[in-house]
Amino acid sequence: MTQVYPSREDPVVRGLSESIGGPMGEHGTRHRWWTPTRVLLLLTAVVFSLGLIQKAPCSVVEGQDQNWTYSHMCYTDLRPLYIPRGLAEHAWPYTDDAETRDRYEVMEYPVGISYWAWGTSWVAHWLNGSPDLAERYRLPVDELWGLPEMSREVNLFVLINAVGFGALALLSTWLLAGTHRGRPWDAAAFALSPALLLTGLINWDLIAVALVAGALWAWSRDRPLLTGILIGLGTAAKLYPLFLLGAVLVICLRRRRWRALAVTIGAAAISWLAVNLPAYLSGPEEWKVFWSFNADRAADLGSLWLLVDQAGDVGFSAHTINLWSWILFGAWCLGVFLVGMFAPEEPRFAQLGFLIVVGFLLVNKVYSPQYVLWLLPLAVMARPRWRDQIVWQACEVFYFCTVWWYLGSYLAPAGGGDAGFYWLGIVIRVIGQLYLVGIIVRDIYRPAHDPVKASTVAEVEAGPERGRVPEPSA
Known part of the structure; x- marks a missing residue:
């Protein structure tokens, strides 16, 4: 399998490479170890280490008001949830006591996150000298x-989770680097993602992200x-990995692989049930x-529902949003299904x-800042082009800034009223x-515009004498 070099294939990387000698040459060789x-x-x-540094100011937030946390954009859910959810006493999340x-x-x-938080609280207690919980x-x-x-x-709890x-x-980077054979550098947009740096430590979303990868x-x-x-x-940690079964459905229908479809759905259901069973039985x-x-x-926060609600002073009820969000999502899924089934070639x-x-x-009714991580591995594999990744992630970073400014009331107009700049952040995202x-x-x-399929076609056209073979759709 011949490796695809982004300095040859990606216009952005090729342009940047000119400052360090230009694209990889035809006779260039790889380093033995690197x-x-x-x-x-x-x-x-x-x-990720830079992300730790970015969140570090909130580790010394004692004595500061909440707005100080927002002004430094270093908020994380881990710290404020440690005591109110019983982790300080190592209470089982699903006890009915x-x-x-x-x-x-x-x-x-979901249970995957609760199990993780409960387990890391035990480690924090142990490292803190096993305090008297009674x-x-x-x-x-x-x-x-x-x-x-x-x-x-609490600091130990945050650091243990950070590790x-x-x-x-x-693990996610390693998995993504191996997803497109011959294209390990596609994972670079994940490894160097500003979204990963800024949001990786806000909540436990990286559990599901690694499982999606x-x-x-x-x-x-x-x-x-x-x-x-x-x-x-993944669905046991966050709901959204469940929706990947829709992609499996389209691909299996096009390939007429009924057994693979049944095996994938059945394995997903059984593994989800197995993980949820202890929590359900105990409480x-x-x-x-x-x-x-x-x-x-x-x-x-972050939803179009909030924007319309605030801008139009509508006053949506939870029931109305639930109903229409599922109707709209169902219509969207139908559209994706039709796109996938009628595409000239099988989508990846x-x-x-x-x-x-x-x-x-x-x-959805909420878009927390860290939800960008849900899209990250899918986006970098779906469109491995730096220009498009930069455009998308720049919009996400802009929203990341506006949400903290909004929560800290830094965008509030001097004369009162709603923060229109936050609405702009939602729209740009x-x-x-x-x-x-x-x-x-x-x-x-x-498909000629798809970098992954284009490189596969190029390998096939180059002929087997160069050791190039087509890869399965990923």
């Missing part, structure tokens, strides 16, 4: 923040069973909180997956997403 994958892993480590439930709110996340239980919850050892323990997130980011890798290796397992595990009402929490949620898994997930985000949607749909209907 393989593309190792370079990409190093770049991921550097970017009445006293525990009176003291603490139930984790409002003594903590005798105190009011609000007083736990004032315990002398608590500040260190785990870093490992997930490295694994599903992309597994499908490219024609492993439907493993693909289904990874999609099921069915607590397990349901994630679903009821999202159902009762009104228009929230990442292309269809991106189109479905971005549709969900466009009509949506424009960036729709731009990438348009480019990917064009690639699907005009």
